[in-house]
Amino acid sequence: MKSAVVLLPGLNRDRDMIAALTKISGKPPVTVWETDTEIPDVDLIVIPGGFSYGDYLRCGAIAARMPALKAVADKAAKGVMVIGVCNGFQILVESGLLPGALMRNTSLKFVCREVKLQIANANTAFTRNYQPGQIIRCPVAHHDGNYFADAETLARLEGNGQVVFRYAEGTNPNGSINDIAGIVSAKGNVLGLMPHPENLIEAAHGGSDGRGLFESALGIAA
Amino acid sequence: MTISNTRQITPELIAAHGLKPDEYQRILDLVGREPSFTELGIFSAMWNEHCSYKSSKKWLRTLPTKGDVVIQGPGENAGVVDIGDGDCVVFKMESHNHPSYIEPYQGAATGVGGILRDVFTMGARPIAAMNALRFGAPDHPKTRHLVAGVVSGVGGYGNAFGVPTVGGEVNFDARYNGNILVNAFAAGLAKTDAIFLSQAKGVGLPVVYLGAKTGRDGVGGATMASAEFDDKIDEKRPTVQVGDPFTEKCLLEACLELMASGAVIAIQDMGAAGLTCSAVEMGAKGDLGIELDLDKVPVREERMSAYEMMLSESQERMLMVLRPEKEEEAEAIFTKWGLDFAIVGKTTDDLRFRVLHQGEEVANLPIKELGDEAPEYDRPWVEPKKPAELDVSALPKVDVADALLKLLGGPDLSSRRWVWEQYDTMIQGNSLQRPGGDAGVVRVEGHASKALAFSSDVTPRYCEADPYEGGKQAVAECWRNLTATGALPLAATDNLNFGNPERPEIMGQLVAAIKGIGEACRALGFPIVSGNVSLYNETNGQGILPTPTIGGVGLLADWSQMARIGFAAADEAILLVGAPSAWGTHLGQSVFLRDIHGRAEGAAPPVDLAHEKRVGNHVRALISSGIVTACHDVSDGGLAVALAEMAMASGIGARIDAPPAAPAEAFFGEDQGRYVLAVAAEAAEEIVQAATKAGVAAARIGTTGGRELKLGEAHAISISELTTAHESWFPKFMGT
Numbered sequence: 001m002k003s004a005v006v007l008l009p010g011l012n013r014d015r016d017m018i019a020a021l022t023k024i025s026g027k028p029p030v031t032v033w034e035t036d037t038e039i040p041d042v043d044l045i046v047i048p049g050g051f052s053y054g055d056y057l058r059c060g061a062i063a064a065r066m067p068a069l070k071a072v073a074d075k076a077a078k079g080v081m082v083i084g085v086c087n088g089f090q091i092l093v094e095s096g097l098l099p100g101a102l103m104r105n106t107s108l109k110f111v112c113r114e115v116k117l118q119i120a121n122a123n124t125a126f127t128r129n130y131q132p133g134q135i136i137r138c139p140v141a142h143h144d145g146n147y148f149a150d151a152e153t154l155a156r157l158e159g160n161g162q163v164v165f166r167y168a169e170g171t172n173p174n175g176s177i178n179d180i181a182g183i184v185s186a187k188g189n190v191l192g193l194m195p196h197p198e199n200l201i202e203a204a205h206g207g208s209d210g211r212g213l214f215e216s217a218l219g220i221a222a
Numbered sequence: 223m224t225i226s227n228t229r230q231i232t233p234e235l236i237a238a239h240g241l242k243p244d245e246y247q248r249i250l251d252l253v254g255r256e257p258s259f260t261e262l263g264i265f266s267a268m269w270n271e272h273c274s275y276k277s278s279k280k281w282l283r284t285l286p287t288k289g290d291v292v293i294q295g296p297g298e299n300a301g302v303v304d305i306g307d308g309d310c311v312v313f314k315m316e317s318h319n320h321p322s323y324i325e326p327y328q329g330a331a332t333g334v335g336g337i338l339r340d341v342f343t344m345g346a347r348p349i350a351a352m353n354a355l356r357f358g359a360p361d362h363p364k365t366r367h368l369v370a371g372v373v374s375g376v377g378g379y380g381n382a383f384g385v386p387t388v389g390g391e392v393n394f395d396a397r398y399n400g401n402i403l404v405n406a407f408a409a410g411l412a413k414t415d416a417i418f419l420s421q422a423k424g425v426g427l428p429v430v431y432l433g434a435k436t437g438r439d440g441v442g443g444a445t446m447a448s449a450e451f452d453d454k455i456d457e458k459r460p461t462v463q464v465g466d467p468f469t470e471k472c473l474l475e476a477c478l479e480l481m482a483s484g485a486v487i488a489i490q491d492m493g494a495a496g497l498t499c500s501a502v503e504m505g506a507k508g509d510l511g512i513e514l515d516l517d518k519v520p521v522r523e524e525r526m527s528a529y530e531m532m533l534s535e536s537q538e539r540m541l542m543v544l545r546p547e548k549e550e551e552a553e554a555i556f557t558k559w560g561l562d563f564a565i566v567g568k569t570t571d572d573l574r575f576r577v578l579h580q581g582e583e584v585a586n587l588p589i590k591e592l593g594d595e596a597p598e599y600d601r602p603w604v605e606p607k608k609p610a611e612l613d614v615s616a617l618p619k620v621d622v623a624d625a626l627l628k629l630l631g632g633p634d635l636s637s638r639r640w641v642w643e644q645y646d647t648m649i650q651g652n653s654l655q656r657p658g659g660d661a662g663v664v665r666v667e668g669h670a671s672k673a674l675a676f677s678s679d680v681t682p683r684y685c686e687a688d689p690y691e692g693g694k695q696a697v698a699e700c701w702r703n704l705t706a707t708g709a710l711p712l713a714a715t716d717n718l719n720f721g722n723p724e725r726p727e728i729m730g731q732l733v734a735a736i737k738g739i740g741e742a743c744r745a746l747g748f749p750i751v752s753g754n755v756s757l758y759n760e761t762n763g764q765g766i767l768p769t770p771t772i773g774g775v776g777l778l779a780d781w782s783q784m785a786r787i788g789f790a791a792a793d794e795a796i797l798l799v800g801a802p803s804a805w806g807t808h809l810g811q812s813v814f815l816r817d818i819h820g821r822a823e824g825a826a827p828p829v830d831l832a833h834e835k836r837v838g839n840h841v842r843a844l845i846s847s848g849i850v851t852a853c854h855d856v857s858d859g860g861l862a863v864a865l866a867e868m869a870m871a872s873g874i875g876a877r878i879d880a881p882p883a884a885p886a887e888a889f890f891g892e893d894q895g896r897y898v899l900a901v902a903a904e905a906a907e908e909i910v911q912a913a914t915k916a917g918v919a920a921a922r923i924g925t926t927g928g929r930e931l932k933l934g935e936a937h938a939i940s941i942s943e944l945t946t947a948h949e950s951w952f953p954k955f956m957g958t
Contacts, residue, residue, distance in 0.1 A: 009559060010468045012384025016651040051382040054468030107958060110377045112646045141381070141646045199648050204665055204781070 001218045003029040003044040006072060008063050011050030011087060013196065020198035021046065024214045032068050039071045042080065044217050047072070049086030049141070049196060059102065059144045060090035069095050081125055081217055082190045086142050089182070089192035098185055098192045099157065100149035105142070106175030112141040115171035117181055117195060121161045124184055126191045129212040129222035135168050136209035138195040145194035147176040147183075157183055165193050191217075229259040239266035245597050252591050260528045260577065260584040264592070267495030267533055268502060271757050274596035277723040278755045281736040289749040291712055293414060299340040299491060300410075301751025302417055303713045305777050309666060310417070311674055312346035313409035315354075315717040315773040317756035321462040322404040326371025330404050331379035331465035335537055337408040338383060339491040342474050343540065345418040345481050346410025349650060350664045351380050353390040353406055354678045354717070354771045355641075358399030360633050360955055365394070368402050369641075370956065375465075376406070377644040382467035383474070386653050387645035388662025389676050391771075394633045395683070400761025405717040407678055407773040411666065418481055420490040420500075422508035422543045422569050427487065429501070429512060429567035432480075432540040432556060433473045435522035436497070439463045440535025469538040469561070476559040477540065483555065485548035492539040498532045500541040501567070502575055506593045511570035516579040520562040528579035543569060603729035609687050612810040612824030614887070622885050622936035625818050626862045627947045629890075632817050635859050636951035640958075658871070659787045660706040660855055663778065673781035675709035677774050681858065682767035684826035687811050689731040689768050693738025694829045698894060700774035701746050702855045705838040706897060708785045708845035709776030714743065716753040716772055721765020723757045731768040732757075739770060745831035746838075748774065785845045785853035788872030792927035794851060795906035796876055797899045798861065799913060799920045800837035804883035806860055806891025813859050814890035827892050834895040840918040841897050844909065852900035862889035862933055864898050865924075869931050870945050878924035880934040889933055900926055 003021050007014055014031075022028045029046070032039050039045060052063035063069060069091065076082050076097055084092035092098045105111055114137055122132040130136065149157065154177065157163055165182035172179045174194070182193025197210025215222060229235065236246045239262055249257055249265050257265065271277060287295035293310055294302035300314035318333025334351065341348050353376050358365045369392075380387050385408065422429075440463035480486055488508065490500040497514070505512035516531050526534075544552060544565075556563035570576075575592060577585035629635050642657040654673055655663035661677040679700040685692030697714065704711040716739060721728040743750055759766040778784055798805060809815050810824020844850050852872075856864045869875050881888030901909055906922050913920035932938040 009472050010382070012382070012471060013649060016649065019651060050384065051468060051471075054382065054466065056468070109374065109958075110381055110644045110646070112381075112648065113643050139648050141649065143381075196648075199651050204654060205648075205651065 001025065001043040003046060003218065004032050004039055004042040005029045006032045006045065006047045006068055008034045008052045008066065008068065010052040010054055011048055013049035013086065013198065016198045017046055017048040020201050020214060023201065024211060024220065025218050034066045034068050037067045037071055039075055044081045044083065045072055045075055047084040047088030047091055049088060052087055052091065060087060060094040063091045064094035073097060076190050079189050083126065083217065084192040085196060085198065086194055089194055090144065092190060092192045097190050098183060099153050100147055102144050103146040103148050104144050105146050110143040111173045113173060114139050115173055115195065116168040118166045118168035120163045120166045124164055124188055126184065126213055126217050127164055129216040137200060137207055138197055138210055139199045140173050140195045142194055145174040145176065147180040149177065154178065160186060162186065164191065231256055231259065231262060239263065240270050241266055245269060248597060252588060252595060258584055260532055261587060263529045263533050264498050264585055264587065267498045268592050269596045272494055273499055275755055276597050277599050277601050277757060278718065278732060279598050280600055281733055284736065285740045285750045286744045287749050287751060289713065289747065292749055292751055294417065295751050296753060298419055299343045301713065301715060302344065303751060303775065304414060305672065307669060308414055310412055310414045311409055311775055312341050312344050312412050313407065313715055313775055314340050314752035315405055315407040315715040315771060316340065316754040317717055317719060318404045318406060319401060319719065319756050319759055322372055323402050325462040326368050327375035327378065328462050328464050330372040330375030332463045332537055333404050333406040334376055334379040335465045335467065335470050336493050337406040338385060338470065339493065341408045341410040342477055343418065343489055343491040344412065345416050346412035347478060348385045348408050348410040349652065350409045350662060350676050351385045351387045351407060352662065352676055352678045352773060353387065353404065355390065355392045356398045356403035356769060357394050358402065359396040360394050362396065362399045366956060372404055373641050373644050379465050379467045381646040383471050384649050386647050386649050386664065387642065388647060388653055388664060389657055389678055391678055392638050392641055395767055397767045400764065401759040401766050403719050403769055405771045407715065409676060409775060416481065418486055418489050420488055420504050420507055422488045422504040422510050424487060425510065425569055425571045427569045428544045428546055428565045429514065429569065430542050430544045431519055431562065431564045431566045432542060433561055434466060434469045434536060434538040435520040435562055436531055436534050437522045437536045438526065438530055438534060441530050441533045463535045463537050465537050472559040472561055473538050473540065476556050476561055479555045480552055483548060483551055485545050485552040487543040487545055489540060489542040492541060494535065496534050496536065496539065502589055502592050504541065504543065505569065505575060505589045511572045511574045511589055512567060513570050513576040514567040514578065516577060518564050518566040520564050528577060528584040532577065601723050601729045602726045603733050604726045606689050606730050606734050609823065609825060614809055617819060617886065620818055620886065622862065622889050622933050623939050625814065625890065626866060627939060629813060629817055629859050629863060630866060630944060631947035631951050633951065634813060635863055637948045638952065639949060640952035640956060654781055654784060655707065655786065660703040661709065663707055663781065663784060665781055671780040671782065673778040673784065675704045675707045675776040675778060677703035678771060679703060680769055680771045682769045683811050683822065685735060685768040685770065688826040689734035690738040691826045691828055692768065693735035693770055694742040694831065695826065695894060696770055696772045697739055697742035697746065697748060698829045698831065698834050699857055700772040701748055702838060704774050704776030705842050706785060706853045706855045707778065708783055708842060709778045710842065711746065711748050711774055711776040713749050713751045714772050714774040716750050716770060718755045719759055719766060719769040719771065720757050721760040728765055735768055735770045742829065742831055746835055783846055783848050785850050787854040787868050788852055789868050789874040789876065789900050789926045790851035790872065792874055793903055794900045794926045795903045795922050796924040796926060797901060797906060797909065797920055798896065798923045799841055799899055799918060800833065800896045801919055802893060805881050805888040806893050807887050808891045808893045809887055812890060812892045827894050829894045837895050837918050840913060840916055844899065849901055849905055849909065850899050854898050856896040856898060858892065860890040860892050866931055866944050868898060869941050870948060873941055874926055875928040875930045875941055876924055876926050877928065877932045878934060885934055
């Protein structure tokens, strides 16, 4: 399977993501620049983490208005898989590809630590290599990861099984409603999550719990 | 408001620029006429303590700066050290003390930004950062505000830029009440055949301005940083710069692309004294003149005067000499990243530094003399007095377990998690050891097994008691922390923070500390390759504790053999290596004496450098052989604290024998050159024998296992109780 990574000024986990995709799939992803209006034929598009355009306005707000994100939206509409991690998640929300909002952490501080995630839905293209309810380790590193959605949206997300990752065992680092760490779109092909599975994929990271997400998406057997 | 170019030069104006009357006379002698206002500003920028090292230069020259692996020593933006396979590590530590006290968030943020720029100016991609922070007493009304601001500033810049912060220090002492210390370290990775320097080459070549636009922020910052503080310090806020990590991240990528394109002849970041310092340095180093046309400088404010442009410390800017045939390609790279690219001048062959503004020549100065002829002082100094030895017999007996809990739950030895969880410690995916251990460790990208270790160390209370021994100890502890991971220490950077050097007793501290640092660096083969001096850390006549921070870098050939501090398994033997037969003896200037007995007394622990080297080399060899399952150096708080940290790191407890001599000294003494190791029980005897044979003291002092730490006869403490004490102080202090 072929993948692409979206590059925008200010993103800074792009190299981490490219390394992870390369190690797991065996081939480097193609890259898409902010002004690109077309994305090559790929099966998976990833928007990595960072501080696009400095995030001096609402996180992801400027990025969501760049040509590359229009191209991502076109691909998503055609059913191509899209993953947004951290700032990537914020950008997907700002683009309207995912519902809700990511607010400032309740601590009002940046937080970088390892948390526990529960696989809230193992029946998605992104989680099929995990067991339902499985608890995995995963790092987080963000200032604005406090997921919020209005009651109606929340009920719909929960009812449809669109909540995919949930902070577990009391490790919610940011105050997210219903401990939500990651959600998929109604069609199931767009995933946004705050944690960084790309930073836990090999022995040097102290574990490989994050691998399953990429292996699921890239169609690699567990 | 615009500062005019044509102000009358008065004695008051000269003094306001931090220039002494004899320094001004020197200027008159050099220029042969009264300087223009802009020229006065340029001299003030070049000749202040921060840029000229005029008080410390004489002594800095005595430091060892060469070695087999040293590619570039002090004098460039950062030091460069060979790590083999065509790779090198580029690193430096620099202070941003004064700005951080005035405006903690921006002061700390731009300190991080400045040191990152120093590293990538040389062609290196930053891979690790550390921050050595020192604050006033916890109960001082400003301390909490300063801690919150500095920590979020460090994080705000480093996290957005995208460099992992893998280590550092945070300490409190009333002597920093009016002058906090923010010492920022950064290291980057480069190819040895692609290092970029600041020396301009070639006449008539374009001088190019890169990065962010110039504004009025930070005008006169370096001069401010070379003055003592008084009660009107809040009025200095406009001299602090404002950081933009987004622009810096774009500048990093653009500079690395530019360097790869072959367009760069010389490059220099604009740090302290901005355009002035960078242009003069590039020209003077290359024996060339520089002509700048300020009308071409990208500005973000209107009607800026030449004076303001030359002294602005706006961040995220670079100056370079360009290969003219590459202009189009170079400009395209900067346009792609949304950054300014402007040809603002040219190199000349007349050795003059000429500045043009609106058709007028506002400065015309001899470029070499601006740097080389800066005043240099051999300031009077007095030998520091040594405190009386501690009379241990007068100490009341205390319970070892209770004392340990109190120390772990106190300001200086409690967990710094509250701090480092605000830093991105794992970005780039190479962090093998994050804060909380002996050193931060980052693997070398593109290499199967190599990793670099980083540690920042100094014990200011030792330096206060005995600057010479304290200087030695700072180097030794840094070397020891690197060794404790299994890394071979390569080289170091020094950040010397002291009070007013015009006072002989302060100058005496600086001199003695440098002598101690030099002595230790020579003995341990640990040269100083870069550094920074911060003087005048003094408020209303009260100086800080002498604080010569040492940032060290070590190389692990194979990170799979790296040691960590946490006990790895139960029923393993715990060995104490490098210690006297009584385990510990020295309570003078210890944390135990200060925090349990309320006495800051006695001599600083002496460092026997031959012993340090022998023990460290032995421990490192043991780690490389794969036999060591955990390793921790013994430092602040002594053996008890080291053991507690090892237990807390993994949740595996330990049972320690009754010490052979007095428990307080054995468990809390701060004797130097000691390590605690864990090894398989059956291997212990042989390791002890081999060590003894090699002249390294080693003894089995206990066994790992259980969920408690039992120190000799003292009552056992559960690890959860230790952890609660250790983890609670900081969040409680900060109120979150």
